[in-house]
Amino acid sequence: MEKIKLLIVDDEEEFAATLAERLELRGFISKGVSCGNNALEALASNFSPDVVLLDLKMPDMNGFEVLIEIKEKYPSIEVIMLTGHGAATGGKDSKERGAFDFIMKPVDIIELTDKIKSAYQKKESNPGKH
Amino acid sequence: MTTALKKKLTHFLSIAFFLMDKSRSYRRFRIMFSGVMFVIIFAPLVVVTALSSFEYRELLLKEERTQLHWNAEGAQKTIEAFMTKLTSVVKFVSKDRGCDDLLDQYVISKLLVNLKEEYPGFVDLGIIDYNGIQQVYAGPFRLEGYDYSEQDWFEKVLAREVYISEVFMGFREIPHFVIAVSFKVPDKEEYWILRASIDYEKLQKYISTINTGASKDIFLVNRQGVLQTRSNFFGEVLEQYSFSSMAEKGKISITESKLDGVSYLKAYVDIKNTPWVLGIVKEEFIHGKEWSSFQFRRRLIFIGCSLLAMVIIYQLVNFVTERLRESNEKRDLLMMEAEHSNKLASVGRLAAGVAHEINNPLAIIDQKAGLMTDLFEITGDFEHKEKLIKSIDGIHNAVERCKVITHRLLGFARRMDVVYERIDINALLKEVLGFLEQEALFNHIYFEFVFDENLPMILSDRGQLQQIFLNIINNGMDAIGHDGEMVLTTTLKDNTTIDVSICDSGPGMNPEIIKRIFDPFFSTKEAGKGTGLGLSITYGLVKKLGGHISVDSEVGQGATFTVSLPVNFTQE
Numbered sequence: 001m002e003k004i005k006l007l008i009v010d011d012e013e014e015f016a017a018t019l020a021e022r023l024e025l026r027g028f029i030s031k032g033v034s035c036g037n038n039a040l041e042a043l044a045s046n047f048s049p050d051v052v053l054l055d056l057k058m059p060d061m062n063g064f065e066v067l068i069e070i071k072e073k074y075p076s077i078e079v080i081m082l083t084g085h086g087a088a089t090g091g092k093d094s095k096e097r098g099a100f101d102f103i104m105k106p107v108d109i110i111e112l113t114d115k116i117k118s119a120y121q122k123k124e125s126n127p128g129k130h
Numbered sequence: 131m132t133t134a135l136k137k138k139l140t141h142f143l144s145i146a147f148f149l150m151d152k153s154r155s156y157r158r159f160r161i162m163f164s165g166v167m168f169v170i171i172f173a174p175l176v177v178v179t180a181l182s183s184f185e186y187r188e189l190l191l192k193e194e195r196t197q198l199h200w201n202a203e204g205a206q207k208t209i210e211a212f213m214t215k216l217t218s219v220v221k222f223v224s225k226d227r228g229c230d231d232l233l234d235q236y237v238i239s240k241l242l243v244n245l246k247e248e249y250p251g252f253v254d255l256g257i258i259d260y261n262g263i264q265q266v267y268a269g270p271f272r273l274e275g276y277d278y279s280e281q282d283w284f285e286k287v288l289a290r291e292v293y294i295s296e297v298f299m300g301f302r303e304i305p306h307f308v309i310a311v312s313f314k315v316p317d318k319e320e321y322w323i324l325r326a327s328i329d330y331e332k333l334q335k336y337i338s339t340i341n342t343g344a345s346k347d348i349f350l351v352n353r354q355g356v357l358q359t360r361s362n363f364f365g366e367v368l369e370q371y372s373f374s375s376m377a378e379k380g381k382i383s384i385t386e387s388k389l390d391g392v393s394y395l396k397a398y399v400d401i402k403n404t405p406w407v408l409g410i411v412k413e414e415f416i417h418g419k420e421w422s423s424f425q426f427r428r429r430l431i432f433i434g435c436s437l438l439a440m441v442i443i444y445q446l447v448n449f450v451t452e453r454l455r456e457s458n459e460k461r462d463l464l465m466m467e468a469e470h471s472n473k474l475a476s477v478g479r480l481a482a483g484v485a486h487e488i489n490n491p492l493a494i495i496d497q498k499a500g501l502m503t504d505l506f507e508i509t510g511d512f513e514h515k516e517k518l519i520k521s522i523d524g525i526h527n528a529v530e531r532c533k534v535i536t537h538r539l540l541g542f543a544r545r546m547d548v549v550y551e552r553i554d555i556n557a558l559l560k561e562v563l564g565f566l567e568q569e570a571l572f573n574h575i576y577f578e579f580v581f582d583e584n585l586p587m588i589l590s591d592r593g594q595l596q597q598i599f600l601n602i603i604n605n606g607m608d609a610i611g612h613d614g615e616m617v618l619t620t621t622l623k624d625n626t627t628i629d630v631s632i633c634d635s636g637p638g639m640n641p642e643i644i645k646r647i648f649d650p651f652f653s654t655k656e657a658g659k660g661t662g663l664g665l666s667i668t669y670g671l672v673k674k675l676g677g678h679i680s681v682d683s684e685v686g687q688g689a690t691f692t693v694s695l696p697v698n699f700t701q702e
Contacts, residue, residue: 012490012493012494014498015497018494021501022500022501022504025501026504084485084486104537105490105492106489106495106532107493107496
């Protein structure tokens with residue numbers, strides 16, 4: 001089975017790096033970037049992830065903006081929001097904007113992997129533009 | 131009302147409110163307000179009554195003088211007419227008979243008899259020659275041959291045709307006066323005198339009849355102040371009394387005087403062709419009936435109005451002060467609520483901020499620990515592997531606990547927005563209790579839940595419900611202090627309402643306290659502890675959500691607060 005490719009976007013580099021490592025151990029391909037601009041750059045270059053894990057609160061561009069950008073340019077990529085805020089403010093709105101789901105920090109690894117797999121399923125079942 | 135006046139009034143009121151504000155003394159306000167009202171009501175009242183009294187007084191004053199003037203004038207005319215009549219009788223007698231006739235004793239006696247029949251006052255008649263010797267005489271005295279030439283009236287009567295004398299004591303010790311007319315003896319160029327004496331009683335009687343009820347006294351005096359007729363006040367006929375003002379000829383003079391504390395008006399007018407002055411004495415109006423009844427009525431009205439005004443002022447002041455107090459308290463409450471709300475918002479923001487700050491490092495700890503666990507799983511055995519795995523589990527658990535706390539804090543911060551949603555009350559209560567868990571455990575307060583599991587979800591605002599129940603449970607816990615129980619019960623009251631009751635095992639409340647428990651600023655805690663706002667804010671919130679809150683308690687039996695909430699509440 002092909003490995004699922006992930007892009008982790010979070011300004012906390014330690015967090016992103018550790019998460020990436022753990023996901024690698026579970027059979028995902030992960031890359032971490034520390035801000036929205038870098039994420040868009042990465043997407044523009046050849047790295048094409050299946051699922052993006054996107055932090056809401058970031059210094060240069062906030063999660064929403066990045067979400068909108070991604071959905072606009074790469075609509076087939078599924079996005080899962082990482083939020084420390086709480087369901088009401090972050091989650092609902094981001095779902096409206098096209099995010100697949102959201103998960104609250106601190107992240108439960110099992111919950112996360114489940115969501116990633118579901119997102120991938122969705123992606124695979126939609127033939128989409130690239 | 132002019133703008134200037136409006137401004138003044140507003141200015142005044144704002145000072146009043148300012149004073150009251152600063153001093154928080156409703157008593158002072160009451161006094162000041164009462165004072166103002168008092169002045170406003172009494173000033174015009176006093177002015178009007180004083181003015182009307184004054185005006186009326188002036189009127190009466192003028193009127194009585196006018197009246198007296200007329201009385202005097204009338205009396206003067208009547209007396210003059212009377213005297214003219216008497217004089218003309220005597221004149222007629224003199225003219226009717228020839229001199230020779232008159233010199234006959236028989237004739238003159240007959241004349242006297244006839245005169246007396248018509249005019250009973252006549253006493254005697256006599257003819258006096260130009261030398262002053264009385265030639266004939268008819269009457270009770272022996273005056274034939276009497277010499278009158280030395281008497282000054284003799285000269286006067288020869289000068290004028292008619293002479294009326296003063297009243298004087300006659301031979302019989304009876305006062306009388308004399309009318310003398312001179313007539314020309316036809317053949318001789320001489321003037322003889324016909325003299326008639328008249329009993330003063332006639333005059334007196336006449337004067338008495340003129341006296342109208344209005345005057346207290348009416349009398350005649352001569353220019354020296356000797357009474358010519360009896361006076362009620364000044365004495366008997368021929369007595370002297372102090373006669374200060376000389377009546378101007380023909381003019382009526384009116385003066386005031388006081389006798390034994392009573393004020394009188396006196397009018398004097400002289401009687402033409404006589405040596406007499408008419409005096410009328412009248413009591414001043416202030417002793418009269420009209421004035422006293424006016425005074426009485428005036429005072430009655432004044433007192434009546436005053437009493438009414440006092441009552442009105444009292445009621446008005448009370449009413450206004452109460453409204454003021456209410457409105458002030460309401461305002462204070464609102465301000466406190468706003469402050470409270472503000473504080474809460476700040477705390478909320480703080481909490482959210484803290485939670486966020488902590489979340490990130492927490493996430494890192496979590497992930498690192500997780501990584502460690504992952505790596506251990508693929509590593510073979512090594513020394514202390516068991517211990518290390520256990521330690522990492524411990525870290526995970528600690529992180530879990532932190533997670534719960536931060537999520538709770540974030541939940542707390544969230545509730546600033548009013549959002550209506552379907553809420554499971556039982557769950558919400560448990561959630562609220564979560565906030566207070568530590569404190570409850572620390573104080574040995576145990577909670578029991580008696581929940582109706584089939585309670586419908588109600589439409590309401592989560593945040594406000596949390597605040598309501600938080601307040602009430604907090605209150606209960608404060609009441610208990612240490613070692614006690616609280617029972618939370620939920621029931622379906624009817625199709626549209628659910629009841630939540632919170633019962634504590636505290637000391638309970640007496641009826642006085644129960645009555646005031648939801649009042650703002652009312653607190654049973656000692657000064658400095660608690661604002662006394664919790665329950666009043668709670669009351670307001672419950673009402674806002676369309677519900678109702680009540681309390682049941684007895685001293686020594688704890689307290690039960692019951693909140694009834696509508697299942698489907700919609701704001702109008």
